[in-house]
Amino acid sequence: MGRTPCCEKVGLRRGKWTAEEDAKLNDYIMAHGIGSWRSLPQNAGLLRCGKSCRLRWINYLRSDVRRGDISKEEENIITYLHSSLGNRLVLI
Structure with missing residues (x-):
């Protein structure tokens, strides 16, 4: 009962890519x-x-993943939305 395992765990590499x-x-x-x-x-x-x-793939290799600091404009948008909506992240 339940889901079948995704793979055999024997012989797989683990750790750093x-x-x-x-x-x-x-x-x-x-x-x-x-x-x-x-x-x-x-x-x-x-x-x-x-x-x-x-x-x-999703967290590191995708080409549309943006890394680094947020811009001042993005920070202002976040601050404005948080002040107007609070912690209701669903609305943001």
Whole structure:
């Protein structure tokens, strides 16, 4: 009963991602797009879990992920919305 495991935990790499693994994941997604995260590691030649690949892509490798400080304008917008709406983040 319940969900089947995403992969066999035996023989998978854990811990820090290498630049080579990042390149493989990025190249595969650019060539084939995002499909099944469960089958992606095997198809891309990675010894990682599908969940690990998904999190790496979403949090670090996606091209539209913006890093760094927020601008003064963005800070002013946040301050204004917080002063007018409070902590009701759903409305923001």
